[in-house]
Amino acid sequence: MISKSFIEDMKNKVSIVDLIDSYVxxxxxxxxxxxxxxxxxxSSPSFKxxxxxxxxxxxxxxxxxGIIDFVMEHESISFSDAVETIAAKSGLTVERVYSRQPVQKKSNxxxxxxxxxxxxxxxxxxxxTNKYDINSKTISELDLGAAINSQGLQQIINNDLNLKKTSALINFHSGYLKNPSxxxxxxxxxxxxxxxFAGLYVNSPKxxxxxxxxxxxxxxxxxPNKILERNKPIIILPSIIDTIKGYQVGIPNCVGVADTHKKSLTGEMLRSYKANEIYYIVEKDQVDTRQLxxxxxxxxxxxxxxIGLKVLITNDKINLPNTVAAYGIEVLPDILSKSNTWYDFIGRELTRSQDTNSEKFKAEMSKLLLDTFTQSTKHKDVPLLLHFVAEALGKCSVDINSIFHLASKSISEHVEEDLQRTxxxxxxxxxxxxxxxxxGIPIKKIDSLTALLILESKGVVEQxxxxxxxSELISVIGENTSLAKVVQLIEDNGYINAVDIKKALGEVEYFQVNNCLQEFMLDDWFLADTKLNISLITKNSNIVETTNLINLSPSI
Structure with a gap:
């Protein structure tokens, strides 16, 4: 377990400006x-x-x-992983505390x-080398291996009951591969x-x-590149084998989907690697393009x-790594230029083999886009993204004007009306x-207490x-308040982020608490005013004398 004193010390030593500037x-x-x-x-900066x-x-x-929250969110990692990452970046050695009989976590x-x-x-x-046409240099640099049903390993695992149980948990039952092949x-x-380290990807033929x-x-x-080159597009290749071969022939920023539970790209994966241009290479025979x-x-x-994603459909005759190996890296821009924007790809696939003039098809497309909007979180870019898709449907239609007006104009008008109504x-x-x-307390004062609790839970201000x-405040204001909900959230999870808070509070309550957090950024007296609210609420309710516990001077 990472020492709490180390975490506090790290927060004091590491400049949040220097840390974030290394990312943005x-x-x-x-x-x-x-x-x-x-x-x-x-397009304009709102991040401060x-x-x-x-x-x-x-x-x-x-x-x-604070610094830990930023790294957790930016790299999509856990609290302890974020502490480790910041410590490594800052040249600090993580301090840990152990009980007298340390018990290893199962995951460890x-x-x-x-x-x-x-x-x-x-x-x-x-x-x-011979089986996959991967050279020794690449094998060594990427630490690649070959699966084996090792009798020695099987014997070691099966002679230890705990290891045998653990082997089943990591999908390596009793030291045996999943399939003989x-x-x-x-x-x-x-x-x-x-x-x-996140485990092993086994490229099973099945x-x-x-x-x-x-x-x-x-x-x-x-x-495989470890570090992505800035100002160059990211190229997501269709398989791990292709990704390795792409690396071998010098394709910059080539990556591959390693999630064995997903058959295509997901928004979660896109979030991991941000770039102005991302090319997703798809093998037509291997992927259901309509489902994609x-x-x-x-x-x-x-x-x-x-945003920024482009899709390139290839076939077994056009393999990107093999083409680059045969003709040189110079052909890469020309090949990538044949890709479609994500919305043109959607438009093309949804209109493929369809009677785009039929009223049935038009109604289906309209319903699909309307359902997408209705089921969305209503983030500010939804209307724009839907408009792109609607326009793409129009371009892919036989009767451009008809489908464009229905799918683009009507959808846009509906979205605007729905947004206005919402x-x-x-x-x-x-x-x-x-x-x-x-x-007897204005709701804003309660929400300011919630904002203070959030800041304290993240170690931004003194507790x-x-x-x-x-507990005493909740006994006064009740359980159905933002403060009570966030207290419960902290008790349940130990650590909270914006997503957890928004889910617990709901849109309106979260918006008001978020306004209070913004006030902390803008108003140096916010802290003093909020602490004064604690004193007034508790004193008026004759619960506890907090005046001596609270420093009313602003944190400036």
Whole structure:
């Protein structure tokens, strides 16, 4: 377990500006630093970093927190992984505390056994050369291995009951490969974006599978390059084999889908690697292209990660790594130029072999786009993304004007009307919520306490909202308040992020709490005013004398 004192010390030593600037270039603006938010797409910067308060806040999407929160969100990793990452970047040695009888987590034991399996497989890596046309240099650089039903390993595992149980948990039952035909197949070590080992990708001739801690390959992209080159597009190749061969022939920024549970690209994967241009190479015979189009359309419901994606359909005669190997890297731009934007790809696949003049088809497309909007989180880019798709449907139609007006104009008008109706309803809810008085206390004061608790839970400000204080406040204001919900969230999860908070509070309540968090960024007296609210509420309710516990001077 990582020492709490080390975490606090790290927060004090590591500059949030320097850390975030290593991920996103920051620009000084008054007392703060600004940038376009790395967590959502925007053209003007709404992401602000306050060095003195050691906090960041995006006024566009609401993400906020300290150095650990930023790395957790940016790299999609756990709290402890984020601490490890920051420590490594800052040259700090992580301090841990152990009980007298330390008990290893099950996942740690599973990971250690996976490493042992990896080392056994790696010894046979050289045998891959002839079977897969991978040279020795690539095998060595990428630490590739070949699967084997090792009798020695099987004996070691089966002689130890705990190891035998663990082997089943990592999908390597009693030291045996899943299929007899897996012997000598390619095995690729996987790593998360923070370089943490994430198990083995077994390129089984039947169906690829993962050996390692369950779930470690979820949403994972295999990146043999370790570091991606800036200002160059990311190229997602159709298989792990192609990704390795792409690396071997010098294709820059080539990656591959390593999640063995997914058959196509997902929004979660797109979030892992951000770039202005992303090319997804698809082998026509290996992928249901219509289903891929529907999957891509569904991904816009929750995010705009799809922006910048282009899709290139190939066949068995056109293999990108082989073509580059034969004709040189110079042919790459010409090949990529034949790709379609994600929305043109969707339009083409949804209109393929359809009677685009029929009223039935038009009604189906309209319903599909309307359902996508209705089921979305209503993030600000949904209407624009849907409009792109609607226009693409029009371009792919035989009767361009007819389908364009139905799918594009009508959808756009409906989206605008729906947005207006939604905004009016939402505004009404906000007004009703803002006017609430709970136990004689304006709701905004309660939400400011919630904002303070969130900041304290992330270690951004010194703790005032102790368990006792929170319990006493909730006894006054009740369980159906933002404060009570966030307290419960912290008790259940131990650590919270923006997604958890939004889910627990709901859209209106989250918006009001988020406004209070924004006030902390903008108003140096917010902290003092909020702490004064604690004192007034508790004193008026004759619960506890908190005046001596609270420092009312602002944190400036």
């Amino acid at each position: 270039p920051l620009k000084k603006q008054g007392k703060e630093f600004v940038a376009c938010c790395p967590f959502h797409s925007e 970093v306050n060095e003195e308060k050691q906090i960041f806040h995006c006024f566009g999407c609401g993400e906020n927190g 034991v599973e990971a250690k056994l996976t490493v042992i399996v990896k080392n056994v497989f790696s010894k046979r890596g050289e045998s891959l 897996d012997d000598m197949c390619l095995v690729v070590p996987l790593y998360k974006t923070n370089k943490q 169906t690829p599978y993962h050996i390692g801690v369950k779930g470690d390959d979820r949403g994972l992209i295999y990146n 189009a529907l999957d891509l359309l569904a991904s816009i419901k929750t995010s705009n990660n799809i 905004e009016n309803e939402l505004m009404k809810k906000h007004v009703e919520y803002s006017n609430q008085i709970v136990a 005032t909202m102790t368990e006792d204080v929170c």
